[in-house]
Amino acid sequence: MAAPSGPGKSGESLREKAARKSGLARVRALKQIERARTRLIVCFWTLPVYMAGVWLLLEERREIDVFMLVYIAIWSGFALDMARRACPGCGRQFFVRNILMNLMTRKCVHCGIPLREAPEAIE
Numbered sequence: 108m109a110a111p112s113g114p115g116k117s118g119e120s121l122r123e124k125a126a127r128k129s130g131l132a133r134v135r136a137l138k139q140i141e142r143a144r145t146r147l148i149v150c151f152w153t154l155p156v157y158m159a160g161v162w163l164l165l166e167e168r169r170e171i172d173v174f175m176l177v178y179i180a181i182w183s184g185f186a187l188d189m190a191r192r193a194c195p196g197c198g199r200q201f202f203v204r205n206i207l208m209n210l211m212t213r214k215c216v217h218c219g220i221p222l223r224e225a226p227e228a229i230e
């Protein structure tokens with residue numbers, strides 16, 4: 108697919124090239140942010156499995172400490188990974204405004220940049 112108009116490929120200024128590149132980097136960064144969010148949501152859905160596991164272990168009178176610690180470690184890992192994601196638009200934490208993390212949002216809590224940009228913005 109060729110660009111619709113313009114003075115030709117050599118006419119593309121360095122600034123335009125940089126803008127196109129940073130646009131791609133931004134889309135990539137947003138994809139990673141979305142993946143981090145999905146991981147944590149999947150983690151949420153494993154909660155019933157975890158509770159069933161604890162229940163079974165207790166039923167058999169076995170130790171649940173290790174099981175709990177591993178589960179909590181996985182949780183905190185994903186949550187920290189998600190919390191430290193920086194918005195490619197404003198550079199601040201995408202999901203964290205105060206202390207609380209906004210898991211349900213699909214936009215940056217600071218500048219409102221959406222996780223999925225309009226299709227025409229992606230090459």
Ligand SMILES: [Zn+2]
Pocket residue numbers: 194195196197198199201215216217218219220
């Ligand atoms: Zn932002």
